[in-house]
Amino acid sequence: MDLPPHLIRARMIRRYQRFLADVRLEDGRELTVHCPNSGSMLGCIEENGEVVLSVSTNPGRKYPHTLELVKVAGVWVGINTARSNALAREALENGVIRELQPLAAIRAEVKVSAHSRLDFLLDHGGGRLTYLEVKNCTLAEDGLALFPDAVTSRGTRHLGELLSLVQAGHGAALLFCVQRGDVGSFAPAGRIDPAYAAALGEAAAGGVRILAYRAAPTPGRILLDTPLPVRLSP
Structure with missing residues (x-):
């Protein structure tokens, strides 16, 4: 499976309310993104850890960015x-x-x-x-x-x-x-x-x-x- 084009690299700040996360882009801006995982994501959240985001073209979405991958101990993990x-x-x-x-x-x-x-x-x-x-x-x-x-x-x-x-x-x-x-x-x-x-x-x-x-x-x-x-x- 190919992930959507134009993926964005960022750094994790925190995950909260189950389906939301705050991340920091490479230019220093902070975004709230959709976190498509209802589990606890135990062991998958590292402060300042690398993450990969996809971007929706749906204009009706409140949070157009979606958390796709997180890097844990040097390994990419698919959390979507x-x-x-x-x-x-x-x-x-x-x-x-x-x-x-x-x-x-x-x-x-x-x-x-x-x-x-x-x-x-x-x-x-x-x-x-x-x-x-x-x-x-x-x-x-x-x-x-x-x-x-x-x-x-x-x-x-x-x-x-x-x-x-x-x-x-x-x-x-x-x-x-x-x-x-x-x-x-x-x-x-x-x-x-x-x-x-x-x-x-x-x-x-x-x-x-x-x-x-x-x-x-x-x-x-x-x-x-x-x-x-x-x-x-x-």
């Missing part, structure tokens, strides 16, 4: 969760995620209950279907990608829905889109959300496929192309 589904779809269409091949069709935003949707429904042909949920992962410790970075009741609910689909005879999978290149494996962040970690283990034991793929973002391009081992046990 709105891009994770597009990254996953690109990888699926290019045959990168071999565990979910072959693919005849991909349908997005599939309603599975009165109050919930999952990200994709994959048609493998011959009547074989897989429901797929995608989660963006930015937290890392000692080379290990971790999710979530804050307690997520919504994420736990999605795991329950995926498990129910398997129990009803359907295929179901969860894909962690890890947007940083300094990790070699994935695990649930049980220290942060033990309920989610337990639910992930139950889902895996019940037949939900748990996958993790890594991208190594650069200012300009993000490519989800590297499978990571998934560690569900401590």
Whole structure:
């Protein structure tokens, strides 16, 4: 995936109110920008750290600049969760995620209950279907990608829905889109959300496929192309 043209380099001042951040441009001006990440972004905010912004041409936006990448310990991290589904779809269409091949069709935003949707429904042909949920992962410790970075009741609910689909005879999978290149494996962040970690283990034991793929973002391009081992046990 190519990021939008005319990206802007800046330095982080602070992030606040979940979806806002203040940055300092190279000419010294300060801007408030949109931060497209509902998580805590634990470990991703360094004061005066390098960041990359995209600029919207939509005149109706209050904050036309969007935070795309942050540099942490010398590594670029993709924090725009709105891009994770597009990254996953690109990888699926290019045959990168071999565990979910072959693919005849991909349908997005599939309603599975009165109050919930999952990200994709994959048609493998011959009547074989897989429901797929995608989660963006930015937290890392000692080379290990971790999710979530804050307690997520919504994420736990999605795991329950995926498990129910398997129990009803359907295929179901969860894909962690890890947007940083300094990790070699994935695990649930049980220290942060033990309920989610337990639910992930139950889902895996019940037949939900748990996958993790890594991208190594650069200012300009993000490519989800590297499978990571998934560690569900401590």
